[in-house]
Amino acid sequence: MPKSPAPARRKVYHCPSCGAEVAFEDMDVRADTMRCRNCGKVHSLKRQIQLDKARQGLGEPPAGVRVSQAVVESGGPWSDLLEYPRRNLSMMLLCLWVAGCAGYGLARCVTHEEWLWAFLVALFLLLGGVGFAFELFGKHVLQLFAERGRYIVGFWRFRRMTEFALTSETCAFVQDHPATGHTNKGQTVWEICVETKGKPGAVFGRGLPRHVQEFFCTCITRRAVGLSLDNADGGRRGVEIRHPIAFGVLSLVMIVSFAYAFSAHERVAVSDGKLVITESRWWGLKILKTEIS
Numbered sequence: 001m002p003k004s005p006a007p008a009r010r011k012v013y014h015c016p017s018c019g020a021e022v023a024f025e026d027m028d029v030r031a032d033t034m035r036c037r038n039c040g041k042v043h044s045l046k047r048q049i050q051l052d053k054a055r056q057g058l059g060e061p062p063a064g065v066r067v068s069q070a071v072v073e074s075g076g077p078w079s080d081l082l083e084y085p086r087r088n089l090s091m092m093l094l095c096l097w098v099a100g101c102a103g104y105g106l107a108r109c110v111t112h113e114e115w116l117w118a119f120l121v122a123l124f125l126l127l128g129g130v131g132f133a134f135e136l137f138g139k140h141v142l143q144l145f146a147e148r149g150r151y152i153v154g155f156w157r158f159r160r161m162t163e164f165a166l167t168s169e170t171c172a173f174v175q176d177h178p179a180t181g182h183t184n185k186g187q188t189v190w191e192i193c194v195e196t197k198g199k200p201g202a203v204f205g206r207g208l209p210r211h212v213q214e215f216f217c218t219c220i221t222r223r224a225v226g227l228s229l230d231n232a233d234g235g236r237r238g239v240e241i242r243h244p245i246a247f248g249v250l251s252l253v254m255i256v257s258f259a260y261a262f263s264a265h266e267r268v269a270v271s272d273g274k275l276v277i278t279e280s281r282w283w284g285l286k287i288l289k290t291e292i293s
């Protein structure tokens with residue numbers, strides 16, 4: 001007779017106060033509580049799960065995540081530093097296409113001395129350039145100090161910072177909630193939630209991949225309980241294609257746009273007492289001539 005599969009072993013949790021085993025019946029996932037029958041205290045089940053996961057070890061960082069311990073700022077305290085660059089190739093191509101089209105339009109407007117349109121097109125050129133620089137040089141940075149943490153996303157002056165308390169009562173986990181924006185309404189959004197007893201919480205990291213969010217939560221929890229971070233660098237990460245179809249369409253549109261821009265030219269000449277205006281497009285495949293007596 002074939003052997004029956006072994007029954008799955010249930011994860012055992014212990015009370016943080018007295019160390020007694022907590023019965024499965026005393027755990028409430030919806031209320032996020034676990035009650036110890038031995039000492040009568042109630043603890044957060046979610047925090048206990050994260051603590052057990054953090055104590056098992058940090059493991060190798062995800063690809064692209066750089067971990068540096070005891071980094072000393074100029075004139076400031078030391079901190080553990082985690083960096084994750086953000087390079088979405090689809091967004092980079094979109095911003096580059098917008099900037100290129102705006103630059104071509106700006107040159108034409110300046111040539112024809114249309115200053116109002118030149119000003120409006122220059123705004124699109126600035127937005128496209130800033131967006132391209134943000135995707136190319138922007139990164140997610142997590143700093144863990146002795147009693148506080150700091151999350152920074154962006155680059156140079158274009159960055160957003162979130163601070164949170166870091167004590168022995170700090171718990172970090174990934175939570176999901178439905179998006180409310182018009183572009184992604186109805187989709188599930190994953191964010192890092194940091195909670196500290198008696199301190200204001202913080203929510204951040206929406207643009208991070210799920211596995212990087214989990215790794216950041218483990219690092220925050222380990223530092224909260226006094227455990228060190230493994231000093232190991234993640235694999236080198238280049239660009240990321242999140243939407244292959246959008247990347248293909250944008251690549252085709254960008255190639256066509258730049259091909260038209262660099263191949264089109266206009267020539268004005270006088271021949272037989274006539275003003276001849278020649279417009280050449282697509283490397284001479286389409287030529288338009290206008291003669292004025």
